[in-house]
Amino acid sequence: MPSLQTVRSVKNAFSLFLTLCCLLAGKTIQAGSYGVNPVKLTLSSRNSTQVMTVRNNGTQAAVMQVELASWSQTRGRDDYAPTRDLLATPPIFNLPPGGMQIIRIGLRRAPDPQRERAYRMFLQEVPPPPKPDATGLQIALRISIPIFIAPSSPATPVLRWKATRIDEHTLKIEVANTGNLHDHLSAYKIYRKGSNAPFLSQKLFAYLLPGEKREWTLATGVMPNPGETLRVSATTDAGAAEAELAMDKP
The missing domain is CATH 2.60.40.10 (Immunoglobulins)
Structure with missing residues (x-):
């Protein structure tokens, strides 16, 4: 039987792989049995709220949880930390087969006057309790969505x-x-x-x-x-x- 550490490592690696595949998918994410649109959000002082649609294209009901994090980088490494700068509603929801859920994301902090801020929204599938006779690993799908907060002044990458x-x-x-x-x-x-x-x-x-x-x-x-x-x-x-x-x- 694999150790708990091995199980966690496999699960984390698989989750990272799915996240990368989702990011490469284009304007609409098709990850497993789920579809997400749009795949990137931009908020500003003039547009402080956005909506995102999550669809369950599978045949099994699911419970989804939303997590928000600030996003920074250190020489190419992505770093995340919990944040209260954004609000997502609903934070957890049931998604029946063929069902759709709209998530509203709102800005709770004024934009930086000079520089864009970056965040990530993680859509995490909450796995059901394992059945008594279940064997093998339960893999929870995790989808990562970038969120950018435009500064008040004109902005451009250089x-x-x-x-x-x-x-x-x-x-x-x-x-x-x-x-x-x-x-x-x-x-x-x-x-x-x-x-x-x-x-x-x-x-x-x-x-x-x-x-x-x-x-x-x-x-x-x-x-x-x-x-x-x-x-x-x-x-x-x-x-x-x-x-x-x-x-x-x-």
């Missing part, structure tokens, strides 16, 4: 890129968001000056909150010279973004 040589076959690519609004990266390509063929490319799913940075260490068969000017083409929520970056010395 991405700054940097490339650093680690060794003769390895580059570190770093991007910092020096703006006051989040950005979302889904891919980037890096070109040498005058070339139309990228020598590095990567697909990803990366939110970059204001004031935060992310980095990736990549193997490459082409090593630019120190000080050489490179070009990066990134795919973001706002479309394609072009920028120059210079090779740093290690």
Whole structure:
């Protein structure tokens, strides 16, 4: 029989996998037997409430619980903490087969005048009590929804890129968001000056909150010279973004 720690590890890993799949799904989440729309919320002083629809596309009734958390980042790591800045109603509800529930999310704190704030809403399936003859693991589905609070002043993301040589076959690519609004990266390509063929490319799913940075260490068969000017083409929520970056010395 697996230990309690093993059971928790498997459950947490599976929950994380489902959360990632949900985030990659597009405008409407289809996770397991549930559909959620929209997949991202933005609140502001002018629009302090939003609604979200949760549908049960399965054949079994479910109990769902809503959790709200503030969201920050530390060099690419997501950190969450309980918050009272937002209110979600109802916080817990029954969802019959084929049923639908509307969740209302409201802002309880004035927006920051200068910088966007970020939060997460977690929709957690509450598993029923196990049957006496049940065997195996019970997996509770957990869906993560980003919520952004727009600042009072105009806001935009500003991405700054940097490339650093680690060794003769390895580059570190770093991007910092020096703006006051989040950005979302889904891919980037890096070109040498005058070339139309990228020598590095990567697909990803990366939110970059204001004031935060992310980095990736990549193997490459082409090593630019120190000080050489490179070009990066990134795919973001706002479309394609072009920028120059210079090779740093290690």
